[in-house]
Amino acid sequence: MKTINISCPIDQPLTDGPVVLALGFFDGVHIGHQRLIAEARSEADQKGLPLMVLTFDRHPKEVYAGVKNFAYLNSPDEKVYEMEKIGVDYLVIMQFTKQFSQLAPQDFVDRIIMKLQADTVVAGFDYTYGSKDVANMTNLPKFAKGRFAIKVLPKQIFEGQKIGSTEIREAIKKGDLTLATELLGHPYTTSGKVVHGFRNGHKLGYPTANLSMDWPKVLPKIGVYATMTRVKDRWYESMTSVGYNVMFNDEKQIYIESNLFDFDQDIYGETITIAWYKYLRNELKFASLDGLVAQLKQDRINAEAYFDQTVE
Structure with a gap:
């Protein structure tokens, strides 16, 4: 796996050709994330393309919501390790700056997704790239303008429990390590x-x-x-x-x-x-x-x- 640290704007191509692009912050790389990336991996294999994951160097809430002392499930090195384990070819870590957080939805598609040469974008149903009322997966086809395919994964559930980084953080804080292990997969x-x-x-x-x-x-x-x-x-x-x-x-x-x-x-x-x-x-x-x-x-x-x- 190749790990690439970048900032916006993306000045030159990172790969020789198109990729299948998985989008998410992926804190914890839990079993829901693993399912999403497995879906993207399958799509990439079918098309004979490399699998790229786009994530950020810090949680967006630290920037747009001013959250201080955000508590993570993964350190950057741990996230790299987990991504390599599950078959990612390119892990792109974007600096999440104030300027980046202010990108309009169309600019995010044109200046990020297109610059990464996405043939297909795979993301969860709740992925956002700006204001959730506009920059959501329902509206992504409008911004994509037919330039790439889109696959959306529904909410992931495990034994009636939503699989999400927030839910795992709460389980750990409560000392419920059994639930945390089940949702993380380890x-x-x-x-x-x-x-x-x-x-x-x-x-x-x-x-x-x-x-x-x-x-x-x-x-x-x-x-x-x-x-x-x-x-x-x-x-x-x-x-x-x-x-x-x-x-x-x-x-x-x-x-x-x-x-x-x-x-x-x-x-x-x-x-x-x-x-x-x-x-x-x-x-x-x-x-x-x-x-x-x-x-x-x-x-x-x-x-x-x-x-x-x-x-x-």
Whole structure:
């Protein structure tokens, strides 16, 4: 797969000829997105054309609605990885600027879709390219003027639940990792570098890798989770806390701390990935350190029991 970062206007062709073009922001690259891209992949194969996906470097709401601290399901690198896995030939990442957000619908078609040499455009029923009252999929044929074919995918449903990035974000925030996994098609993951903490876990016999994220991603609700943590190319069963360290009177900053089972390596500065599987309990404040240690022991037992039952 070739990843191309561009801005508007597009000055020269990105490919040697026409493409099948899939449109969307694709945060999470969830099973609804996967179905859409599979449809575009099938269309591209039938026509003997490459498959191109057009997405943006940041969520449009950050620009046109002024939303600050938007929480994503994917970092840019994670999105690239997921797109490559599902057979995309060209991933085009457009800078979403204020100027770009003000393109008229006809200009978006003429200056973006046509410049990308779309033979066929594939998008979801709710895709917009401006004001949703005008720049919607119902009106796209009017702006296309017969220059490319259009395929529209209907609303995607999974067991009565809409498959959407918003729904997945809400599930993660509620700690419903089972639903999030079903809608994503894989466990939700969080990546970042291991940084020095206060070594409280180490003193208690449960050393943790403290995660610092370099991209604003959705966090599961406060609590302790059964997780898998990847160090380099190996996954380890683990339990991970999302919380304020209330036992040690630090209630201002949220920490992500992963205790890897049967692991004893110095990984400060390493990039690790945490895959979130199951919510185990809320964050608690204990009367004594002995009470905390006893709970940590039980948390590990509960996490290991979960993996024994569900993960081969």
